[in-house]
Amino acid sequence: MKLDKKDLLLYAITDRSWLNGMTMEEQLKEAITGGATIVQIREKNMNYSDFLEEAKSLYKICKSSNIPFIVNDNIDIAREINADGIHVGQEDMDAKDVRAIIGDKMILGVSASTVEEAIKAEKNGADYLGVGAVFSTSTKKDADSVSYEELKKICDAVSIPVVAIGGITYDNMDVLKDSGICGISVISAIFAQNDIRKATENLKNKSEKLFKYHKMPVALTIAGSDSSGGAGIQADIKTMTVHGVFAESAITALTAQNTTGVMSVFESSPEFLSEQLDSVFSDIYPNAVKIGMVSSCNLIHVISEKLREYNAKNIVVDPVMISTSGSRLIEEDAIKTLKEELFPLASVLTPNIPEAEVISGIEIKSTEDMIKASKIIGDNFKCAVLCKGGHSINDANDLLYSNGEFRWFYGKRIENNNTHGTGCTLSSAIASNLAKGKNLEMSVLEAKNYISGALSYMLDLGKGSGPMNHAFSVHGEYK
Ligand SMILES: Nc1ncnc2c1ncn2[C@@H]1O[C@H](COP(=O)(O)OP(=O)(O)O)[C@@H](O)[C@H]1O
Ligand SMILES: Cc1ncc(COP(=O)(O)O)c(N)n1
Ligand SMILES: [Mg+2]
Numbered sequence: 001m002k003l004d005k006k007d008l009l010l011y012a013i014t015d016r017s018w019l020n021g022m023t024m025e026e027q028l029k030e031a032i033t034g035g036a037t038i039v040q041i042r043e044k045n046m047n048y049s050d051f052l053e054e055a056k057s058l059y060k061i062c063k064s065s066n067i068p069f070i071v072n073d074n075i076d077i078a079r080e081i082n083a084d085g086i087h088v089g090q091e092d093m094d095a096k097d098v099r100a101i102i103g104d105k106m107i108l109g110v111s112a113s114t115v116e117e118a119i120k121a122e123k124n125g126a127d128y129l130g131v132g133a134v135f136s137t138s139t140k141k142d143a144d145s146v147s148y149e150e151l152k153k154i155c156d157a158v159s160i161p162v163v164a165i166g167g168i169t170y171d172n173m174d175v176l177k178d179s180g181i182c183g184i185s186v187i188s189a190i191f192a193q194n195d196i197r198k199a200t201e202n203l204k205n206k207s208e209k210l211f212k213y214h215k216m217p218v219a220l221t222i223a224g225s226d227s228s229g230g231a232g233i234q235a236d237i238k239t240m241t242v243h244g245v246f247a248e249s250a251i252t253a254l255t256a257q258n259t260t261g262v263m264s265v266f267e268s269s270p271e272f273l274s275e276q277l278d279s280v281f282s283d284i285y286p287n288a289v290k291i292g293m294v295s296s297c298n299l300i301h302v303i304s305e306k307l308r309e310y311n312a313k314n315i316v317v318d319p320v321m322i323s324t325s326g327s328r329l330i331e332e333d334a335i336k337t338l339k340e341e342l343f344p345l346a347s348v349l350t351p352n353i354p355e356a357e358v359i360s361g362i363e364i365k366s367t368e369d370m371i372k373a374s375k376i377i378g379d380n381f382k383c384a385v386l387c388k389g390g391h392s393i394n395d396a397n398d399l400l401y402s403n404g405e406f407r408w409f410y411g412k413r414i415e416n417n418n419t420h421g422t423g424c425t426l427s428s429a430i431a432s433n434l435a436k437g438k439n440l441e442m443s444v445l446e447a448k449n450y451i452s453g454a455l456s457y458m459l460d461l462g463k464g465s466g467p468m469n470h471a472f473s474v475h476g477e478y479k
Contacts, residue, residue: 001084003107003127005161005214007068009207010200011130011185012036014058016043018191028058031190032065034200037183040087040109042072055081070109075101085109087130090117099125111165113144118154118162119438126160130185133166134176148179155180156217156287157437159244170202173210180215183207217435218246218284221428222277222303223292223320224253224265224329230467231257231323231421236290236428238470239450243432248286250276252294259420259462262327270298274306281310288314288435290428293329297337304341314434317346317383318427319355324420324465335359343381348402348440350427351377353391367397374401384440386430390422396452400444407441409448414455418466425468426451 012031014024022030028039039062043051055077062069062084070085071078075098078086085107088098095110102108110121111130118129131154133145146154146166155162164176165185173184184207193199219240226232233249240247252273256263268276280286289312294300307315319338321330330338335358343349353364360373370387378385384402389395389411396411429450433443454468461467 001068001105001107003068003085003161005182007038008128008161008163008185009037009183009211010035010204011038011040011163011165011183012190012200013040013042013072013185013187015187015191018188020192024054025057025061027191027196028061030196031200032061032067034190034197035204036067036190036200037204038068038070040070040072040185042187043074048077051077052080055083059083068107070107078102078106085127087111095121095124095126112154113146114150115153115157115437118158122158122160128160128182129154129158129162130165131162131181132164132185134164135167135169135172137167148175151176151179151181153437155215159217159436170199170206173203173206177210178215181211182214183211216244216246217288217432217437218248218286219288219290219428219431219435220248220250220280220286221290221292221431222250222252222273222294223290223424224255224295225251226255226257226421228258228420228462228467230259230461231424232292235421235424235467235470236292239425239428240432240435242471242474243429243436243450245432245435246284248280248284250280252292252299255293257323257325257327259325259418259464259466261325261464262323262329265295265329267295268299270302273299274302277302277306277310281306281312285310286312286435287437288316288431290316290318290431291342292318292424292427293320294338294342295330295334297331297334300334300337300341304345307345312345313347314431315346316348316350316427316431316434317342318350318423319343319359320423321355321358324422339381343377343383346381346383347434348384348386348400348430348444349377349381350386350388350423350430352388352423356385356387367392367399370399371401371406374399374406378402386444388423388426390419398444398448400441402440409444411448411452414452416455416458418458418460418468419455420462420465420467422451422455422468425454425470 068084087109089111110126112118161182221236237247254266360376378401389397429447457469457472459469
């Protein structure tokens, strides 16, 4: 079963301590009629066969109402009844091991109370996170407490949905409104109430008002448009979108271009580029910025001025000079301005080998030369450098030079001549990952995996060096 964000609006977790004369089944039916959107069975002190019986019987009720049914902790029970999902805490089994056992189909929920735990859980294959305790709770007294700021940071750092948990009541839930959560998870706010149905209805109505709006990380691309859609702004927007990042754009130039070459370029005026940047930064502030084709000095002035004015963060500069098809995309004197004004603002620069030669002033014929050139560039401009190996003769290995250290990102060369837009796509993937709060190394590592996946799809369009399938991971069914 695939989890939808909306399923997490009101997450009911069972607890026998509140039975109050009713059976668990009766209580659950009331909660579902009241509007619970997902249910978890949580039994801490029950023997296997009783747990199994109860799980079977509660699952039946959820199934008949089409509500996802999750089993807490007990992977054997979850598998035996073929539940919709399993939820594990930090003290329980490692999420990675659970995912390996349950396979891709079953929903995996993981508890987290820090950004690090949250990022790790997402990486290990969690479908959603339960983050808490956001208030002090009577159910789990030893739970780590999570401040509103930490909750917000977690929601920003991951792209899987988050539900808040711990001590949430009808009266205190309002303060969670803008944290980025998709809903709330409760036990006593439902099951300890005299009128379970009414209490659930009230929580559901309020959740619908508070959590129907969602935030997401934002990245801005400042680049040229490629009419053929494989590189430039178009590649950037596709890449950011499939990374779960909202893409904004400021266009430096329109190109009439296809897989065989660039027919003509119509540059944006500096004034108009400036207006685009003002519009973007003053409203939806980006968490990361990617800069691609910028062909002239005046446009570079505008960009560096605006990036400083708005204190832009996580700036990925792809020093685009010549397209894969061989067309020049920057004026000669603009290279000097690029070095003087943009490179010092970059968090990371992503030259390919020919670009690294121009910037460093040395020839690159070997991996040793890549190391030398990256060091010259990084030390000169005081930024990290990713020297891409797409143009090398051997494998497609990229070298990161950051904070005085080198790290290789290895990639098998894929026998595919359709590499139009690889540079644009890689830098946008890095910017997307930075926008999500990942560190530079992780951002590069995941971007490298993404570009290898997009190339491996072996899309074949156009008469020249064609584009990649940016959405290979989304549209796998068309493979
Ligand atoms: N044939 C290939 N197989 C695997 N990876 C590739 C291939 N060509 C390019 N890449 C990767 O694509 C990214 C873009 O690299 P490159 O082609 O060197 O940049 P640019 O597009 O700016 O010229 C790098 O991560 C590089 O290693
Ligand atoms: C508008 C525009 N920007 C950049 C590139 C570079 O393409 P590549 O990523 O293949 O180097 C391009 N061909 N067109
Ligand atoms: Mg390329």
